[in-house]
Amino acid sequence: MAKGMDDTIAVRIGKALADRIISGAIEPGARLRQDHIAEEFNTSHVPVREAFRRLEAQGLAVSEPRRGVRVAAFDLGEVKEVAEMRAALEVLALRHAAPHLTSAILDQAEEATKAGDKSRDVRSWEEANRAFHRLILTPCGMPRLLATIDDLHAASARFLFAAWRSEWETRTDQDHRAILTALRQGNTESAAAILGRHVQWIGRKPVRTASGATREAFAIVG
Amino acid sequence: MAKGMDDTIAVRIGKALADRIISGAIEPGARLRQDHIAEEFNTSHVPVREAFRRLEAQGLAVSEPRRGVRVAAFDLGEVKEVAEMRAALEVLALRHAAPHLTSAILDQAEEATKAGDKSRDVRSWEEANRAFHRLILTPCGMPRLLATIDDLHAASARFLFAAWRSEWETRTDQDHRAILTALRQGNTESAAAILGRHVQWIGRKPVRTASGATREAFAIVG
DNA sequence: AACGCAGAAATTATCTATAACTTTGGATCG
DNA sequence: CGATCCAAAGTTATAGATAATTTCTGCGTT
Numbered sequence: 001m002a003k004g005m006d007d008t009i010a011v012r013i014g015k016a017l018a019d020r021i022i023s024g025a026i027e028p029g030a031r032l033r034q035d036h037i038a039e040e041f042n043t044s045h046v047p048v049r050e051a052f053r054r055l056e057a058q059g060l061a062v063s064e065p066r067r068g069v070r071v072a073a074f075d076l077g078e079v080k081e082v083a084e085m086r087a088a089l090e091v092l093a094l095r096h097a098a099p100h101l102t103s104a105i106l107d108q109a110e111e112a113t114k115a116g117d118k119s120r121d122v123r124s125w126e127e128a129n130r131a132f133h134r135l136i137l138t139p140c141g142m143p144r145l146l147a148t149i150d151d152l153h154a155a156s157a158r159f160l161f162a163a164w165r166s167e168w169e170t171r172t173d174q175d176h177r178a179i180l181t182a183l184r185q186g187n188t189e190s191a192a193a194i195l196g197r198h199v200q201w202i203g204r205k206p207v208r209t210a211s212g213a214t215r216e217a218f219a220i221v222g
Numbered sequence: 223m224a225k226g227m228d229d230t231i232a233v234r235i236g237k238a239l240a241d242r243i244i245s246g247a248i249e250p251g252a253r254l255r256q257d258h259i260a261e262e263f264n265t266s267h268v269p270v271r272e273a274f275r276r277l278e279a280q281g282l283a284v285s286e287p288r289r290g291v292r293v294a295a296f297d298l299g300e301v302k303e304v305a306e307m308r309a310a311l312e313v314l315a316l317r318h319a320a321p322h323l324t325s326a327i328l329d330q331a332e333e334a335t336k337a338g339d340k341s342r343d344v345r346s347w348e349e350a351n352r353a354f355h356r357l358i359l360t361p362c363g364m365p366r367l368l369a370t371i372d373d374l375h376a377a378s379a380r381f382l383f384a385a386w387r388s389e390w391e392t393r394t395d396q397d398h399r400a401i402l403t404a405l406r407q408g409n410t411e412s413a414a415a416i417l418g419r420h421v422q423w424i425g426r427k428p429v430r431t432a433s434g435a436t437r438e439a440f441a442i443v444g
Numbered sequence: 445a446a447c448g449c450a451g452a453a454a455t456t457a458t459c460t461a462t463a464a465c466t467t468t469g470g471a472t473c474g
Numbered sequence: 475c476g477a478t479c480c481a482a483a484g485t486t487a488t489a490g491a492t493a494a495t496t497t498c499t500g501c502g503t504t
Contacts, residue, residue, distance in 0.1 A: 255484095256486070257484090257485070257486085267486085267487095271486090271487085287486090288487075289485095290485070290486065
């Protein structure tokens, strides 16, 4: 329970805010007022400001000097941009990770896939999906690459939660299974090709807005 | 000359420190002591701490809680990692930029290449090289991708300055010319392929250390 | 009714001060 | 002679306070 007890206060606040932004608890464009947040976390505003800088770097918040910081807005263009960046970088990571993948890791990845297929809500599906990608990419041993991919996953999750706020229909992930099969056969290039396409697949869904009209929602579903 | 006069103090300090780290004025592993830096810039330590968070996100500094922040160390592994990330992302950016490239832009890029070939020192070569890449990639219109590439260029420059501290021999950049030729012919895939190889070309050079021994220095030379 | 302009309230950015932690140097003990 | 412990100095992390800027609100004018 004492998760991150040794973390600095600024890091703890940063993680908490990131979680809220990703989950959609704070809406895009909403202002983040440092004194209010400081009061909520029972600290002064200094660590809050440091947390803001971290969120800014992750692309979750934007700051205008003397005008405060807001939750970053996003549109279909950014969804596509993140999808393409993930495709390029995850393929790179997989090529380097492949030689170090053990059957134990691939079994864990299969478990994650099954957990995703069983998920009844977006939140647990996202968790399982992220676990899958993490498992097969981490062995690449490239910390900077993995950190960048993590930030992109955070952005992806945000799009996902914004589009599928509460409704979610279970579906079996054929791509994950195909990737695992290719990896088990030692066919790295084939696995990389599937992963590259998989990550760029953008789900579309008509969503009823508060005003009753229907618009189309977009999110990366991989 | 009042560049960034409207920037916040934290941003100004961040840029100044980034410049020193990249140029090698501060060595890898050196401690960045907030009070000393605050005194130098005639500020308190609070904006200095914010600048630290930004440097951390850029991968130029590492911070251990309660133990201060140091200039990030790097090794051949990270040079290779950055080279591969640049290859993947710059190729992606070029594919999207290609349709928007005008002959005016390509002419500017050719000028940058000539400036690079004429450069007598590393610093001006790096500046010209970065201008070339920026010119042909910016029209992709993907801000997040470009920001990530910028950070990678900063890392590349750091490796470059560390290896070729003062000595530099002029050399004509055939890759840049080949890329421009392919782009002028509308052959995007060929240009992308050359760019991908170009960026991963790691220069090697024997360098005499302070103790008189010779070690091998590595840097991305594209 | 819409627009624009004070004045007031709220908020940001910074500085000064305080508390807590780490490291360092030296003295003591084995 | 070396290791260990203790104390002091230095440094980091947070808190509280201050000045300056922005935003909000209400009123008057067109």
